[in-house]
Amino acid sequence: MFDIKKIREDFPILKRKVHGKTLVYFDSGATSQKPEVVIEAMNKYYRETNANIHRGVYEMSVESTRLVDEARAEVADLIGARNEEVIFTRNTSESINLVAYSWGEDNISTGDAVVITKLEHHSNMIPWQELCRKKGAELRVVDVNEKGELENNKEALILEENGLKVVVGGWNNLLDSRVKMVAFTGQSNVMGTEPPVKDIVEMVKRLSPEALILVDGAQMVPHMSVSVAKLGIDFLAFSGHKMLGPTGVGVLWGKKEVLNKMKPFLMGGDMIGEVKLTGATWAELPNKFEAGTPDIAGIVGMGAAVKYLKAIGMENIHEYEKEILKYALEKMKGLEKEGLINLYGPEAENRGGAIPFNVVGVHAHDTAQILDNYGIAVRSGHHCAAPLVASFNVPAMVRATFYLYNTREEIDYFIEKIREVPKVFA
Numbered sequence: 001m002f003d004i005k006k007i008r009e010d011f012p013i014l015k016r017k018v019h020g021k022t023l024v025y026f027d028s029g030a031t032s033q034k035p036e037v038v039i040e041a042m043n044k045y046y047r048e049t050n051a052n053i054h055r056g057v058y059e060m061s062v063e064s065t066r067l068v069d070e071a072r073a074e075v076a077d078l079i080g081a082r083n084e085e086v087i088f089t090r091n092t093s094e095s096i097n098l099v100a101y102s103w104g105e106d107n108i109s110t111g112d113a114v115v116i117t118k119l120e121h122h123s124n125m126i127p128w129q130e131l132c133r134k135k136g137a138e139l140r141v142v143d144v145n146e147k148g149e150l151e152n153n154k155e156a157l158i159l160e161e162n163g164l165k166v167v168v169g170g171w172n173n174l175l176d177s178r179v180k181m182v183a184f185t186g187q188s189n190v191m192g193t194e195p196p197v198k199d200i201v202e203m204v205k206r207l208s209p210e211a212l213i214l215v216d217g218a219q220m221v222p223h224m225s226v227s228v229a230k231l232g233i234d235f236l237a238f239s240g241h242k243m244l245g246p247t248g249v250g251v252l253w254g255k256k257e258v259l260n261k262m263k264p265f266l267m268g269g270d271m272i273g274e275v276k277l278t279g280a281t282w283a284e285l286p287n288k289f290e291a292g293t294p295d296i297a298g299i300v301g302m303g304a305a306v307k308y309l310k311a312i313g314m315e316n317i318h319e320y321e322k323e324i325l326k327y328a329l330e331k332m333k334g335l336e337k338e339g340l341i342n343l344y345g346p347e348a349e350n351r352g353g354a355i356p357f358n359v360v361g362v363h364a365h366d367t368a369q370i371l372d373n374y375g376i377a378v379r380s381g382h383h384c385a386a387p388l389v390a391s392f393n394v395p396a397m398v399r400a401t402f403y404l405y406n407t408r409e410e411i412d413y414f415i416e417k418i419r420e421v422p423k424v425f426a
């Protein structure tokens with residue numbers, strides 16, 4: 001049972017005022033708000049347990065280590081993985097960089113190709129651009145149609161600049177035996193597009209059998225039920241702060257067989273087996289990829305966030321978000337018909353809770369600022385996906401993103417206030 005009233009009570013920040021108005025938080029795509037149980041788990045950790053992990057035999061250190069292990073088990077259970085395959089990083093960006101360096105350095109060479117899509121956040125674009133440039137490999141980019149959905153058959157276009165060859169086209173023109181990595185988003189942070197992950201995986205395995213598959217789950221894992229085993233992928237990256245957890249903790253999940261073959265990303269304490277002055281061996285998974293003291297309190301908070309999400313149920317969260325997305329999209333289509341806004345992105349069936357738009361004749365930043373005066377927090381800009389936004393021939397978009405604590409009443413208020421925006425410039 002999805003009790004929205006009760007859920008909202010769990011988030012203290014939703015009671016705050018912004019410019020004297022009750023906060024309407026529509027920027028969960030950037031970072032989510034945190035329930036009391038997460039805030040309290042972290043406070044309790046610092047008040048009662050604080051000690052470094054792995055290094056002590058005394059009770060508090062053992063307790064700290066146990067709390068990190070428990071959080072890892074919660075995350076592993078959420079995505080259907082084995083505990084040792086869950087590596088704690090700082091965020092999605094670091095998780096993807098880990099793969100691009102640690103796996104990419106040894107497995108990509110001249111003549112190989114890496115496939116990404118135009119939907120990608122810069123986090124899942126720049127590491128691959130730089131890897132391909134360095135290695136003399138080709139970067140292939142799956143283009144989007146006018147709805148922000150991935151193209152299957154678009155004719156390939158070649159761009160070449162600063163020592164990097166980029167081929168832009170449809171899936172069918174880009175997948176072949178030269179492809180060694182396919183890295184794509186599970187949900188676009190700009191358009192909300194939900195690419196058909198299972199179909200894409202099946203297609204990659206057929207057309208590029210040697211390729212590994214990385215899914216950027218930053219906007220996927222917080223919003224739906226995900227099983228890495230069922231998806232048949234090799235890596236999944238996501239951030240705790242977008243799924244009710246604190247900032248500073250992210251996850252890289254990788255298949256054990258693949259992670260075992262990769263060299264460490266960062267070197268130092270905690271990631272070693274045996275150390276001599278002349279060299280070292282590496283620790284077993286996951287420690288091999290977790291050098292130094294992690295954000296222990298953050299990991300504890302992330303564990304509490306995952307527990308909270310699981311108690312509500314990822315299926316229930318997904319269903320509720322789809323309902324409010326449909327509700328908002330219908331209303332916004334009404335505004336578009338009136339000529340007030342331009343809307344971007346696919347139909348509700350193929351998208352999660354993100355709606356990018358522009359008020360006609362008004363810059364996105366102005367719209368966001370006017371809405372802020374009414375207590376509504378939305379994002380404006382290129383949303384760290386500059387090539388995608390540019391392909392819609394606009395300098396910026398306003399983006400509203402929803403999560404489990406948002407309501408139809410908030411959407412009604414938002415729609416009412418969008419109507420006020422053009423009046424300011426009249």
Ligand SMILES: Cc1ncc(COP(=O)(O)O)c(C=O)c1O
Binds near residue numbers: 029123185218384
């Ligand atoms: C799809 C996607 N990938 C990656 C990221 C980067 O996440 P982080 O800033 O936590 O590294 C984001 C953040 O907005 C995102 O939406």
